[in-house]
Amino acid sequence: MKQSVARMPGMPQILITFGLSISSLAVLLPASPAWAVAGGAGSFGAGATNAVLMAVTVATQFSVPTLTRHFSWAHVLPLGTILLGLPSLIQLISPALTNILLTSALRGVGFGIVTVCCSSAMSYLVPLEYRGRAVGLYGLAAAGSQMFFTPVAPWAIEVFGHRPVIAVGAIAALAAPFAFQLGRSVDRYLAQDQEGKPTISATPKTSTTTIIKRIWPALLTLTLVTSVGGAFMTFSTEIAPTATLATGGLLLLCLLATPTRLYGGSLTDRFGTRLLMTPVLGFVALGLVLLALMDGASSLSVLFFLLGASIMGFGYGFLQSVTMVRALSDAGGADATQRASVAWNSHFDIGTGLGALAIGALEQSTNFATAWVVAALILALCALGMGLRDARS
Structure with missing residues (x-):
């Protein structure tokens, strides 16, 4: 019987962690700029909220391999979901542009960690012959969340106001227990993968x-x-x-x-x-x-x-x-x-x-x-x- 890719070890945690994280990202992509405008920022300030988010995300992505190597996946990945989610609760306190930019930067650190860790975990834990289907499910978790939350956010702001919608951005923090489970699975995989191999210092790494x-x-x-x-x-x-x-x-x-x-x-x-x-x-x-x-x-x-x-x-x-x-x-x-x-x-x-x-x-x-x-x-x-x-x- 053909094995279900969605039920393979690690895949449920990957899909839940990434899906909740993208939901948090998607709802605040339109909501944070709108909150900045409500606080008196112009179009440049509103655009800067997402620019800071993406710039910090990219910068963080390059440091993730070092972070997981020094602090373990089980510590780094849950921290990423928390940093992506909880600053939303700080952001809703005030529409001041400084507050929004600072919380967007913190969220960028979290998003950078989650994106790299989730995609890497999939390549570690899913056998090569199933990887295409795993990537498809991974993409579906992202696209489905974004397709719902991004168009709904402007309507929800109009109906419920800015603060309740921004609070939804904290949903990523709910993924922390699943991220911890996933991190432990990857740590075990990497430990087993190194058994019987030469020490890291003796094994030449492939250059970037x-x-x-x-x-x-x-x-x-x-x-x-x-x-x-x-x-x-x-x-x-x-x-x-x-x-x-x-x-x-x-x-x-x-x-x-x-x-x-x-x-x-x-x-x-x-x-x-x-x-x-x-x-x-x-x-x-x-x-x-x-x-x-x-x-x-x-x-x-x-x-x-x-x-x-x-x-x-x-x-x-x-x-x-x-x-x-x-x-x-x-x-x-x-x-x-x-x-x-x-x-x-x-x-x-x-x-x-x-x-x-x-x-x-x-x-x-x-x-x-x-x-x-x-x-x-x-x-x-x-x-x-x-x-x-x-x-x-």
Whole structure:
């Protein structure tokens, strides 16, 4: 009988810990900036709340391997869930921008720990032949939580007020017992993995440069797809002729990204990652071309916009799972896995911010149509180059 991946040792704890953590993140992504505005901050101050969150997240991700090596997984991972959740209760005390920025920075430390530890734990505890399905479930836990909490947060603020919604951000702290169980499982795995092996001082570690050389196709693909996805989420209201159409485009992107994260991972168990990654990246480029063809509010333009958003949503979810499986598989031994996870998570965050910056700069000097065409050409050329490289190897 085929074994259920969701019930494999460690997977329930991974899914619960990550799902609750993403729920905390998703509800405050719109709520914290709105709380800052309510306290008198301008648009720059409101935007700085999430900018600080993501900057601290990326900075923390690079220190997680050192933290877990010195303090154990069973101590570090629960601390991450607590730091992500409990500062929400401090944030709701006052809408002063200083308070929001400080608590956002603390939450960034927690989120950086959780993202790296959960993805690394999955690669340690789940057998290789089941890893694609595990990554799919992992992506579903993230996308499902985000799809619900992020759109609901603005409505909930209007109905219940800011403080009750911000308090929901503390939900990540509820994951601490599950994170502790998961941390102990990984500590046991790593201890058993080292039995009978040479001491760490005698075992040469794979350098970070070598790991990046092995996994760069996955990192480049992830950065490209999160860049255009982040740009679309940032500028959808400016691209679409009406707010209703912008909402429809965002909803299509989220709805398609959720199941494709699940099935993208599952398909890698059957077909591998090289057969799937670059064709889908090229398909996303087609979606960008459709966005570039928009011209006003005609029926054809609306169709182009919705089709482009749908294609982007498909690739946005699908390639997140495929690139994670490929990065963890190509990294090499156990000593490289956690650093590959750090690289994957940091490139996801970097891509999300970079895309909005690049598309915004291109639009300012030209227009959105030109910006999408340039982005489509970059994606298509990268897909062709990496596809030919994979075919040769």
